[in-house]
Amino acid sequence: MKTFELAGSPRTDLGKKATKALRKESSIPAVLYGGEESKDAIHFTVTNSDVRKLIYTPEIFLVNLTIDGKEYNAILKDIQFHPVSDEILHLDFLHVFENKPIVIDVPVVLDGLAEGVKAGGKLSLDLRKLKVRALYKDVPEKVHINIEHLALGKSIQVGELSFEGLELLNASNSVVCRVQLTRAARGLAAKSGK
Incomplete structure (x- = not known):
């Protein structure tokens, strides 16, 4: 996993008035959860320009967070956006430890050219990210799925996948990707069937 x-x-x-004043100064209020004790929460602020490359990317990062001279390993857990202006309102970080598993969404990458696509089908990626539980050192940057043997009209479900060190938390019948029949493929199938 890359670091940031x-x-x-x-x-x-911590009140509304103070938070509003922070946002006017283009600072973003943030909270770090999951300290040594479950009720520990560290409130801090970051600037918009500092977190831009962390937020607007499909990649996942381990954040080396420095607050008041103390260093923490964390992951970005949640982002709140303004419903109209899309301005970042609040960030939630989760403190991670080497011996405690975390739950995080990992991007999916499809490898290879599916047999069904060669036969005229259309590849559809239904789940762009998989929710996994693992120790942060075992979390990959991306989950690679080989689709070379995926035939026309077939799909790959979460229950068919397994990765070393990762526990998949999505429903086992959720479709990750599929090769859909197109009109052209149906026409070819009908002609070859006669």
Whole structure:
């Protein structure tokens, strides 16, 4: 997993008024959850320009977070956007430890050319990310799925997949990808069937 360096400033004023003032200064309020004790939560702020490359990317990062001189390993858990302006309103980070598993969405990459596509079908990726539980050191940047043997009209479901060190949390009957029949493929099948 790639790493991302981020520095935050601690904050003590937590009310609406203080939060509004922070946002006017183009700072984003953020919280780090999951400390040594379950009720630990560290409130801090980051600047919009600092988190831009962390948020607007399909990749996942382990964030080396520095707040008031202390360093934490974390992952970005949740982002709240303004419903109209799409401005970032709030960030939630999760403190990660080497011996505790985390739950994170990992991007899916399809490898190879499916047999069904060669026969005139259309490849459809239904799940762009898979939800996995694993130790953060075992989480890959992307999950690769080989689709070379995927025939026309067939699909790959979550239950058919397994990866070393990863527990898949999506429903086992969720379709990850499929090769759909097109009109041209149906026409060819009808002509060859006669």
